[in-house]
Structures are given as C-alpha cells and as structure tokens.
Amino acid sequence: MSTHSSSADEAHAEIEAPVTRVLVVDDHEVLASSLARVLDEEPDLASVGVAGTLERARAMIVTTAPDVVLLDHRLPDGDGVAAISELRALRPSIKVVVLTASAADHVLVAAIEAGASGFVSKTRSLGELTSAVRAAASGEAVISPELLARLLPRLSPSGRPRHQELTEREREVLGLVAEGLSNAAIAERLVVSVHTVRNHVANLSAKLGAHSKLEALSIAVREGLLPGR
Amino acid sequence: MSTHSSSADEAHAEIEAPVTRVLVVDDHEVLASSLARVLDEEPDLASVGVAGTLERARAMIVTTAPDVVLLDHRLPDGDGVAAISELRALRPSIKVVVLTASAADHVLVAAIEAGASGFVSKTRSLGELTSAVRAAASGEAVISPELLARLLPRLSPSGRPRHQELTEREREVLGLVAEGLSNAAIAERLVVSVHTVRNHVANLSAKLGAHSKLEALSIAVREGLLPGR
DNA sequence: ACCCGTCTAGTACGTTGGTACTAGACGAGG
DNA sequence: CCTCGTCTAGTACCAACGTACTAGACGGGT
Structure with a gap:
C-alpha cells in the first residue's frame, strides 16, 4: 500500500504561481499536521502552518499570507463556515476550501454562499483534496460532481429561494x-x-x-x- | 513551520522488531491516508494500509498482519471501540491504539476494558500519536496523563462499581x-x-x-x- | 403606501409523555 | 434455594407537548 504518488497527478503544471501556500485550519492536530506534511511533499504546494482555532487562523492569515485556506467546518471557538467571509475580508486574495466530516447539505450551501472555492469531504481521497486546493489556487471554484448533484436540486427547483433556512x-x-x-x-x-x-x-x-x-x-x-x- | 522532526524523539531504539507495521482504520480517507504517509516517513514505522470500515479492517488484519491497529472510534459500519475484542481475536498479537475525536470518558473506559493499548485524542500532536504507537508495539499500555487523570476518579471512588451504567x-x-x-x-x-x-x-x-x-x-x-x- | 417575513401572544383541543406505583417472569450468582 | 437485577406489563393521574388556527406589532424592501 501507501502508493507513493509522485505519479502524474494532473499534467497541467502551474507556471504562473511557483508554489501555493496553504494554511490548514483544523482542531484535530493529528489530521492538520499530517495533512500539512503531505502538502509539503507536493512540489507545487507548501503548508504555511496549522491553526487549531479560528482566532489562530485569523492571526496566521495576516502573518503567513497563505494562498489557500483549508478550513474545517467545526472548530472549538466557532463555526468555520460561518467565519469564511470574515477570513476572506482579512485577506481578500485567499481562496477557501472547506474540509468537513459531515457534509450536510446546508453546510455546503452556506459555504458556497460565503464564497468558498471548494468543498471536500474528509471521506474523500487525498488526490481529490489536492486537486481541490490546486483548482482553488488557480481561481477555479470546483465542487465535486457528487456534491454538485446534491446541491443543484436545492437551488434550481423553480425560482424558489429556499425557505428551509431557520431564522x-x-x-x-x-x-x-x-x-x-x-x-x-x-x-x-x-x-x-x-x-x-x-x-x-x-x-x-x-x-x-x-x-x-x-x-x-x-x-x-x-x-x-x-x-x- | 512544518518542523521537520527527524529530531531525536526517543533514544530507546527498538532492536527486536525492525519495523512496526501499522494499519490505520478510519473512514476519513483524508486523515487515514495522510497519517499513513506520515507513519511511512518514520524509519521504525510502516503503514500496511488503510481501512475505512470495520469489515475492511477485519480483512486487512488477516491479510496484512499488522503489529498495531490505529482505530477510530466511529466508523460507518459500527463502533470501533466495541469491535476491539473482536479484532484482537482475529490476530491476538495486535495492539490497538484508539484514535478518537471526542474522547468522552465512557469511550475511554470501554476501550481500555476491551484491551486497547493506547488512547489518543485527534486533537493531540503527531508526536504523541507516534509515541503511543511505539509504546503499544513494545507491549506497553500507555495512556496520556491528561486522560489518566480523568480516568482514575471513575475507577477508584470507594469500591462502588458505579450503578450509573445503562443496561x-x-x-x-x-x-x-x-x-x-x-x-x-x-x-x-x-x-x-x-x-x-x-x-x-x-x-x-x-x-x-x-x-x-x-x-x-x-x-x-x-x-x-x-x-x- | 403597501406587502412580506418575523416575532410576539393568544385560544382550543387532543395526544404524548412523565411519575409513581405494583407485579410477574427469567437468568445469574451467592 | 433464594436473592438480585433486568425486562416485561400494567393502572392511574396530571403536566407537557403538538396542532391548528387568529392576530397585532414591527421593520425592510418594492
């Protein structure tokens, strides 16, 4: 096992941005640190660090100037998704990729409405995650087809603006x-x-x-x- | 950041067992795969693979013969902690280290009673995790002091066997x-x-x-x- | 000016749930 | 054998909850 993937992931090599700087925000140290190391192994990606709380994330966004923020939805000091717009305000150029365990529909919708560039479930593969990070870095807003399929019926059915949100x-x-x-x-x-x-x-x-x-x-x-x- | 730790973790190098084979059981692919890669980077540890379900874990335990199983508590097809004794029956020599997000007291107690060799919260550092894996591999049953402190009052208070348990x-x-x-x-x-x-x-x-x-x-x-x- | 959504408060009625008991059947353990 | 804990079932009563309405106040938006 442990397929060492220096495999030709995607052939479209980025040329404009030499290295994409990624900040991992997750209160699970084990996950965040492991992920940071994995990202560091990728030639075109680099972790600028790990934040376990929103407060720490805010500080690190201004001090480490990441390109992409990998954001968990559930954090000790608040809701990650709810904080997206605030984090983006700190540094408008950052792209946010939400990394979540639950992937409930409303979270997905909220993340997208708040301006997230990607949404990846923790149950997906590392390849999918790095793809999402690269896509986000290059300005694309990519949602996995699986999630998109769930999202569409929520937005399309007639022009109904979705009454399901709680006040x-x-x-x-x-x-x-x-x-x-x-x-x-x-x-x-x-x-x-x-x-x-x-x-x-x-x-x-x-x-x-x-x-x-x-x-x-x-x-x-x-x-x-x-x-x- | 990303303090590259080839630091002298613990000087007591294992000699008897050249490499500890670890199976990571967690339905979060992102975590499991990242962790597997991190473990592979350690000279004395090696991942034998990743399992996302208990069923897959059972199969891999017999086919890959791991020394240590890193087991998540919450899995799609059942409770990881509840399955500990069953997994150990498949291959009595394996040591189980429970890796959990919640770390509620009763889970901890249940894990230990089922014969887990270690218990690490996902919020702890990678170093703590690898230490626990090494300790488990060498036959020690180590619990972090923090968790032990929570555990003791549950077991000691007089000899009362605690009637609070649900049937x-x-x-x-x-x-x-x-x-x-x-x-x-x-x-x-x-x-x-x-x-x-x-x-x-x-x-x-x-x-x-x-x-x-x-x-x-x-x-x-x-x-x-x-x-x- | 008007409409709409939200928060507020109310009436009314039927259903469900919580509490306090009693009690038989069954299996494990002293 | 007898006891203890558990699961089962029951009776009875009152409180809490759910449902179906109506309705006024208030603020934002067209």
Whole structure:
C-alpha cells in the first residue's frame, strides 16, 4: 500500500504561481499536521502552518499570507463556515476550501454562499483534496460532481429561494432545545410566553421535517446543525 | 513551520522488531491516508494500509498482519471501540491504539476494558500519536496523563462499581430516542408495550440525570454516548 | 403606501409523555 | 434455594407537548 504518488497527478503544471501556500485550519492536530506534511511533499504546494482555532487562523492569515485556506467546518471557538467571509475580508486574495466530516447539505450551501472555492469531504481521497486546493489556487471554484448533484436540486427547483433556512430566533430556540429544556424553561430564558416558544418550535420543526422537539434535536444533531457540537 | 522532526524523539531504539507495521482504520480517507504517509516517513514505522470500515479492517488484519491497529472510534459500519475484542481475536498479537475525536470518558473506559493499548485524542500532536504507537508495539499500555487523570476518579471512588451504567436494553432504547422516535414508535420497533418503553426511558433518564427523553438525548449527545454519532 | 417575513401572544383541543406505583417472569450468582 | 437485577406489563393521574388556527406589532424592501 501507501502508493507513493509522485505519479502524474494532473499534467497541467502551474507556471504562473511557483508554489501555493496553504494554511490548514483544523482542531484535530493529528489530521492538520499530517495533512500539512503531505502538502509539503507536493512540489507545487507548501503548508504555511496549522491553526487549531479560528482566532489562530485569523492571526496566521495576516502573518503567513497563505494562498489557500483549508478550513474545517467545526472548530472549538466557532463555526468555520460561518467565519469564511470574515477570513476572506482579512485577506481578500485567499481562496477557501472547506474540509468537513459531515457534509450536510446546508453546510455546503452556506459555504458556497460565503464564497468558498471548494468543498471536500474528509471521506474523500487525498488526490481529490489536492486537486481541490490546486483548482482553488488557480481561481477555479470546483465542487465535486457528487456534491454538485446534491446541491443543484436545492437551488434550481423553480425560482424558489429556499425557505428551509431557520431564522435567527429559531436557531436560538433550537439551541435551547438542544440543552434539553422544556418549552416553559425556554420561554423563561428568552423572556417570552410559552405560546411564542411553541410557535418557534413548531416552525423550526416544520422546516427540519420534524414532528417534535425530540425529533428536531435528533435531526439537528445528525445534520450537524448545532454550533457547539 | 512544518518542523521537520527527524529530531531525536526517543533514544530507546527498538532492536527486536525492525519495523512496526501499522494499519490505520478510519473512514476519513483524508486523515487515514495522510497519517499513513506520515507513519511511512518514520524509519521504525510502516503503514500496511488503510481501512475505512470495520469489515475492511477485519480483512486487512488477516491479510496484512499488522503489529498495531490505529482505530477510530466511529466508523460507518459500527463502533470501533466495541469491535476491539473482536479484532484482537482475529490476530491476538495486535495492539490497538484508539484514535478518537471526542474522547468522552465512557469511550475511554470501554476501550481500555476491551484491551486497547493506547488512547489518543485527534486533537493531540503527531508526536504523541507516534509515541503511543511505539509504546503499544513494545507491549506497553500507555495512556496520556491528561486522560489518566480523568480516568482514575471513575475507577477508584470507594469500591462502588458505579450503578450509573445503562443496561443493554436501555442503550438500545436510548439509540431509538436519538432517532427522535415516540414511545409508541419505540415500542413497535422493539415489539414490547408502550409501558415497557416508558419504564426503560424513565430508568435511563434517571441514570443520566434527565427528566425527559429530550433532556436524556441532550445529555447523551453532549457526553458522546451515542455510537453512530 | 403597501406587502412580506418575523416575532410576539393568544385560544382550543387532543395526544404524548412523565411519575409513581405494583407485579410477574427469567437468568445469574451467592 | 433464594436473592438480585433486568425486562416485561400494567393502572392511574396530571403536566407537557403538538396542532391548528387568529392576530397585532414591527421593520425592510418594492
């Protein structure tokens, strides 16, 4: 095994940019460091380092000037995808490739809307990942066909702008549901009536396709909709 | 960055075993392959391949005869930790090092009880991981001090065998609760009455310190008590 | 000016769930 | 043999939840 791939990956050698500088952002040191080493082995790629938190990523983007940021979706101090536009604002030339374990549809959509140049599931091969990095570096926005197939039906069906997104308040309620709170307890926290909470729960449940708070939580967990895990 | 570590890691060079053969079992191709390459770079370690499922791991253990299995806890076709004893039965000489993202206490305990030789969180450094692999290969069962500190209070407090453990049936019910099912639906799945389900739910909730299925799920999620996520 | 989405609050009714018990069957272990 | 834990089933009662509506306030956008 361990197919040593100095194989002719893709013949279209980049000439304009000598080396693509990559920053790996993932709280899993084991993954991030391994990946950084693998990238360093590629002649046209180089890691500028590893960041385990968004805060560290922000700092390293300004100090190490990467071309591409390989960004995990779930980080200790926040949602990676949600931070994409902020990171891009720090250094507009960076391309962001989201590297995620879950690959739930809504994350994919959010990443693309935030300006990600690529999206790779951690279950895919290293070759696919390096391809995505190279594509991103050369200005292309590539999504794997597999993911694209999932994405299209979300965007195309008539001109409907997708009502499925939860509102701010609904996400807030969902967060409290995730804490196992009763409607009454949620109402108390938010300083509103139980009726209002019931409405929010009913609405967000409908959007998630759930018929109870329990099912809503189950789905939210499965799809990785919760920020703090 | 990318501190090239051909540094004198540990001076106690293994002489008896020339090279430790490692099998990486993780459904995240990106991690597994990167890790395999990193291990191949170490002079005393070599990857014999990568397995993305338990089924594949079983096959590769018999065909590639690894010395150490680096095992992820959460795999597509089952719980890695739960499969430890089974894998060890296939080839009794193998040492298992569990590599996990969550590192919830009960997983740690289960891994050790199943005969794991090491336990490393994915958030730790590569150095810690390779150390654990080398330690496992040489017959030592090493747990990082950080994890050990968490483990001790679980085993020592008087001789109390801890009644908090869920029974098999309760775990089963909890799994169905995690799918968002109603008591009636759970009863149907298990072919028992709703009363029985209510009892199980009440009992497991009490053990978890919850007062509702929702809260039980919330706690189970927070503590990483669920096998498939 | 108007519409739309969101947040808020309410009424009403039926369903589900939680709590507190009792109790029989069964298997493992002292 | 008897005990203990577990799984099973039941009764009974009240609280919580889900559903289906209506409706006012408010802000952003056309």
